[in-house]
Amino acid sequence: MPEQPEVARAAAQLERLLVRRRIRTIELLHPSLRRRVTPSAVSRVRGRRVTAIERRGKHQLVLLEGGWRLHVHFRMSGDWAWGSSGDEPPRHTRALLRTDNGRWVALVDPRALSTLVVVPPDAPSPLPPLGPEADDPAFTIAYLAAALAGKRGSLKPALLDQRVLAGVGNIYAAEACWHARIDPRVRASSLGPRRLERLIAGIRLALHRGAESAAGYGEAAEDEFAAYGREGERCHRCPGTIRRIVQAGRSTYFCPRCQRP
DNA sequence: AGTAACCTGTGC
């Protein structure tokens, strides 16, 4: 489920659930999480109060007293669930945080690719190099031109590079190209200012639409995509038919008729 | 740029 809009929503939920609460226990229920978090790291976090939640791109940070942090990434299928002590955590719960108000927050992830890491106060930032957020005023035509200038490959895979832009994933990269009427196969470095401007607007529009449907995630969202997942269907704005291709191992959906090279 | 790896589930 997670691209920027969904992660932003998840982080907002965490804020409501965890800030000012004390972490009573952390249970790691999948070996892949236990591999990355030692029992002693867990014990250092236990009992600490959560001071704030931060998000950068698709990354979430739980800030704790004393400068400790939890770094969480949902990857493909992670999400938060929560409940009261009497409630059973959902199937596929990979980590379970119990708080001092008798409630719990669960990291639920069918594919178990999500990561959760405990970061000590003196450790450097756990975040990889990330470009600006789409809504950052620093995300400009000039910036994007420079970020794409060194790229050899085609546009859509370049938009997935989190160093170019933080938070855009496979769905919204395709949607952004559709909104901007740009063929996702064009060389990333070939865009002039006019198309870069359309692309930036397209990225912001796609993420904004995503944020709207992230509120009521599910059935509705699927139909709200203009291109993603609509192979063989009619384009919403021209007589063309949406096509699916594979770029860098990922599906790309686009309209070959109105998305020009 | 492509491919495998990490994991598990779903749908044809």
Added chain:
DNA sequence: GCACAGGTTACT
């Protein structure tokens, strides 16, 4: 059975 899945990293 096989293809595919909204991510990222590390290899040819």
